Structures are given as structure tokens and as C-alpha cells.
Amino acid sequence: MTGALLAAVELHKSFGSTRALAGVSFSIAAGEVVAVMGPSGSGKSTLLHCLSGILAPDEGTVTYDGHELGRLPDAQRSLLRRTDFGFVFQFGQLVPELTCLENVALPLRLAGAKRKIAELAAVEWLERLGVADTARKRPPDTSGGQSQRVAVARALVTGPKVLFADEPTGALDSLSGERVLKAMTDVARASGTAIVLVTHESRVAAYADREVVVRDGRIRVSEWQ
Amino acid sequence: MLGIDTECIVGVMSVKHALLGLLESQSRHGYELKHSYDEYFTQDKPLNYGQVYSTLARLLRGGLVEESGVEAGAGPDRKRYAITEAGVTDLANWLTKPEEPAVYLQNTMYVKVVLALLSGREATAVLDAQRTTHLRAMRELTQRKNEGDLTDALICDHALFHLDADLRWLELTASRLDELAERVRAS
Structure with a gap:
């Protein structure tokens, strides 16, 4: 685990009688892109939720930048999620009533930034993701691929150290998905943001530096990297 | 390369x-x-x-x-x-004239998986090793595609989709290993 920005050790998590994680250890270095693969129901999303502090594991520890998430007070853990972590899901994360620009500016506004400063940053991130032309549109008036790139911009606008992406292209056609993945990984790599990329698709995992496979709540790390 | x-x-x-x-x-x-x-x-x-x-x-x-x-x-x-x-x-x-649909690695992989099961080896390891090799090739192709022109993209896409098909087969086979093991050991 030396050099790990985020590390999980022996995570166990059950929902009722269903065991989602059965002793998972995982680590990711700063700026690294790691795909978490596995079939549906294998526990990969639960792993993402535990790594990001959304869920508390039943057993095991998650350490981020020297801090054990389970020992942090709730308020500090929430702050960490807003400042150091970014999230992209399959769909539905943008506020439909706001413009794309306002959506991207929102995390900065919630953190106390003035509107003008937040919107300037939002414009820059929309440009970096190649969707500057969506700034004045509302998400329902953009394509699925554009919406996801706006969502990536929103996730990265606060300069997170880790981006958690859960099936970010699962609802997109091949070409749109590819554009989102390329934009997301290019921009994250350029800004030194690590990505935990949850996917069941090998073509998506191929954008990562390495992959781990979760099956039946256990991780199978590739042995011949 | x-x-x-x-x-x-x-x-x-x-x-x-x-x-x-x-x-x-x-x-x-x-x-x-x-x-x-x-x-x-x-x-x-x-x-x-x-x-x-x-x-x-x-x-x-x-x-x-x-x-x-x-x-x-x-x-x-x-x-x-x-x-x-x-x-x-x-x-x-x-x-x-359409090309003859080719059978790629499934035959060899099937033989390897069955032999692993018959000999009491861990068949999952056979599949995992192949997955790792396939994904490494896919990463390299994806990088080449992203750095290249449209011709690179089209050539790499073709290879990527074939590798992806192999990987889907590997994944499904991994999910069916218990069933396959029962059959192999019963015969």
C-alpha cells in the first residue's frame, strides 16, 4: 500500500443476509486510473461506496491521504466528499432546472464561491470537456453524451484528488461513450486526479492504467501487470 | 509495439x-x-x-x-x-462477399479450461490470466486509437470489438465454471 492515496483493507459489507464484500483490499495511487470490473451484483458499486465514504463497511478500514474515513466525524467526512472526491454516475446527476453552466458551478457555489468566480471556473471546465456550447442549455436539451461530459466537468470543477465514476457511459452509445471516457481520462490525467472507474465493460476498462476484478464480493487482482 | x-x-x-x-x-x-x-x-x-x-x-x-x-x-x-x-x-x-465468421480463441480456451478442471487445477486462474492479457492488449489499442488518426481508430476498433467479444465469453465461462466442473467430473 506504499504510495497509495486511497487504500482499503479487508472490507466486509453485508445487506441483510446478502454479503456484498467479503474481504476486499484495494489501493490507488495519486493520478492513477483503476478500473473495477465484475459482473452485476459482484459488489463493485458497494466497493466504490465504501471507498468514497458514502457507506461504512461492517469490517475493515478505508484510509485516504493518511486519514481513516471511519474515524472521521460525519461533518469532516462530508466535507472530504465535497472537496477531495468527485462523483460521476450513469445518469441523473444533473439538476434539470439549472443550465449546464449553473450545474457545473453548483459545487463551487455550495462551497461558498461567488457566482461570477464559480461561473468562470465552470466555463473553463465545460471547455476542457469539449461542451462549452451547452453552457446556456438545460440538461434535458442536450444529448446523453453531452450531459455526461457536463457531469464530468461538475465532478472535476472543485479539483478533487479522486474521481469515482460508476458506469459513467452505461447509458450511452459506443461513440458517445468513447468521447466521454477519453475526455474524462485525458482531463483527469492532466490534472493529476485519480479515477476509480467501475464498469462491467472491458472496452471501458481499457481506458484505465490497470484493472481489478470483483467476483462474489472478493477481488481478483491481475497477477501479470 | x-x-x-x-x-x-x-x-x-x-x-x-x-x-x-x-x-x-x-x-x-x-x-x-x-x-x-x-x-x-x-x-x-x-x-x-x-x-x-x-x-x-x-x-x-x-x-x-x-x-x-x-x-x-x-x-x-x-x-x-x-x-x-x-x-x-x-x-x-x-x-x-462477406468474410467467413472466424472462431477465435474459444476452442483453445475451452480445451484449457476443461483440462484445468480435469486435472484439479484452478480453472479461474486460466481465465484470469487470459483476461489480463486481453485487457493489456485492449489498453494498448485504446491508447493507439486515441493518439492516432481516423484510420488508426477504425483498425483498432475492429480489434477491440473482437477482444471484447472474447472477454465476454471469458466472463460468461467464469460464471458457468461450477456447472462445467460438475459435468466434466461426472463424465
């Missing part, structure tokens, strides 16, 4: 028909053909001149191309080649 041999991607394409296709738009010298072929169809391993001229000789013998002129110069005379009517027909037939 890519983990997967890109010559194989192009190798499924007939050099003969590729040269015919390049000649259909205009007559060309042998060296022009070689450069056009390399530009459109290969990246890592250019076509060698010997293959260009031996293929042209076969096409000449078959009446699919003809010499359309010779330019004298300081060096050897430079022949131009043009496609014939028979060549156009042959090319059209090839272009419109």
Missing part, C-alpha cells in the same frame, strides 16, 4: 485485393502502390517491395491488371499498372 500483432488485423485482408482496389481509382507505379498500401492499411510493418511485385506479377498473369505504360528514367524503367475489366469484377465480387 502493441501486445496484439496489428499485422494480423490487416493480415485478414487480401493484399491482392487491396492492390486492385488502389488501382481502380488510377493507374500507379509499383512503388506508388506500396506507399499507398502502407498509408491506408499498415502502421507497424510496411509491405515489402518483393510482395508488391510478386502480387502484381500474379495479377498480370491472371489478367486482372495490365501494364499501361513505361516511363524511362535514370534508373530502371518504371512500369505503370492499371486494373482491367476482369480485375474490377474480381474486386467487386470480393468487396461484396
Whole structure:
């Protein structure tokens, strides 16, 4: 685990009688892109939720930048999620009533930034993701691929150290998905943001530096990297 | 170099028909053909001149191309080649005939998995090793695609989709290992 920005050790998590994680250890270095693969129901999303502090594991520890998430007070853990972590899901994360620009500016506004400063940053991130032309549109008036790139911009606008992406292209056609993945990984790599990329698709995992496979709540790390 | 041999991607394409296709738009010298072929169809391993001229000789013998002129110069005379009517027909037939769907690695992988189960080895390890190798090749292809032009993208996409199909099969087989193990050990 030396050099790990985020590390999980022996995570166990059950929902009722269903065991989602059965002793998972995982680590990711700063700026690294790691795909978490596995079939549906294998526990990969639960792993993402535990790594990001959304869920508390039943057993095991998650350490981020020297801090054990389970020992942090709730308020500090929430702050960490807003400042150091970014999230992209399959769909539905943008506020439909706001413009794309306002959506991207929102995390900065919630953190106390003035509107003008937040919107300037939002414009820059929309440009970096190649969707500057969506700034004045509302998400329902953009394509699925554009919406996801706006969502990536929103996730990265606060300069997170880790981006958690859960099936970010699962609802997109091949070409749109590819554009989102390329934009997301290019921009994250350029800004030194690590990505935990949850996917069941090998073509998506191929954008990562390495992959781990979760099956039946256990991780199978590739042995011949 | 890519983990997967890109010559194989192009190798499924007939050099003969590729040269015919390049000649259909205009007559060309042998060296022009070689450069056009390399530009459109290969990246890592250019076509060698010997293959260009031996293929042209076969096409000449078959009446699919003809010499359309010779330019004298300081060096050897430079022949131009043009496609014939028979060549156009042959090319059209090839272009419109679907390729035989190929069986890729499943047969070998199936044998490996069954033998692993029969011998009491961990069949999952066989599948995992293959997945790792496939994903490494896919990463390299994806990187090449992202750094290259549209031709690179199209060639790499084709290889990526085939590797993806193999990986889906590996994943499904991994999910069916218990069932397969029962059958293998019962027989």
C-alpha cells in the first residue's frame, strides 16, 4: 500500500443476509486510473461506496491521504466528499432546472464561491470537456453524451484528488461513450486526479492504467501487470 | 509495439485485393502502390517491395491488371499498372462477399479450461490470466486509437470489438465454471 492515496483493507459489507464484500483490499495511487470490473451484483458499486465514504463497511478500514474515513466525524467526512472526491454516475446527476453552466458551478457555489468566480471556473471546465456550447442549455436539451461530459466537468470543477465514476457511459452509445471516457481520462490525467472507474465493460476498462476484478464480493487482482 | 500483432488485423485482408482496389481509382507505379498500401492499411510493418511485385506479377498473369505504360528514367524503367475489366469484377465480387465468421480463441480456451478442471487445477486462474492479457492488449489499442488518426481508430476498433467479444465469453465461462466442473467430473 506504499504510495497509495486511497487504500482499503479487508472490507466486509453485508445487506441483510446478502454479503456484498467479503474481504476486499484495494489501493490507488495519486493520478492513477483503476478500473473495477465484475459482473452485476459482484459488489463493485458497494466497493466504490465504501471507498468514497458514502457507506461504512461492517469490517475493515478505508484510509485516504493518511486519514481513516471511519474515524472521521460525519461533518469532516462530508466535507472530504465535497472537496477531495468527485462523483460521476450513469445518469441523473444533473439538476434539470439549472443550465449546464449553473450545474457545473453548483459545487463551487455550495462551497461558498461567488457566482461570477464559480461561473468562470465552470466555463473553463465545460471547455476542457469539449461542451462549452451547452453552457446556456438545460440538461434535458442536450444529448446523453453531452450531459455526461457536463457531469464530468461538475465532478472535476472543485479539483478533487479522486474521481469515482460508476458506469459513467452505461447509458450511452459506443461513440458517445468513447468521447466521454477519453475526455474524462485525458482531463483527469492532466490534472493529476485519480479515477476509480467501475464498469462491467472491458472496452471501458481499457481506458484505465490497470484493472481489478470483483467476483462474489472478493477481488481478483491481475497477477501479470 | 502493441501486445496484439496489428499485422494480423490487416493480415485478414487480401493484399491482392487491396492492390486492385488502389488501382481502380488510377493507374500507379509499383512503388506508388506500396506507399499507398502502407498509408491506408499498415502502421507497424510496411509491405515489402518483393510482395508488391510478386502480387502484381500474379495479377498480370491472371489478367486482372495490365501494364499501361513505361516511363524511362535514370534508373530502371518504371512500369505503370492499371486494373482491367476482369480485375474490377474480381474486386467487386470480393468487396461484396462477406468474410467467413472466424472462431477465435474459444476452442483453445475451452480445451484449457476443461483440462484445468480435469486435472484439479484452478480453472479461474486460466481465465484470469487470459483476461489480463486481453485487457493489456485492449489498453494498448485504446491508447493507439486515441493518439492516432481516423484510420488508426477504425483498425483498432475492429480489434477491440473482437477482444471484447472474447472477454465476454471469458466472463460468461467464469460464471458457468461450477456447472462445467460438475459435468466434466461426472463424465
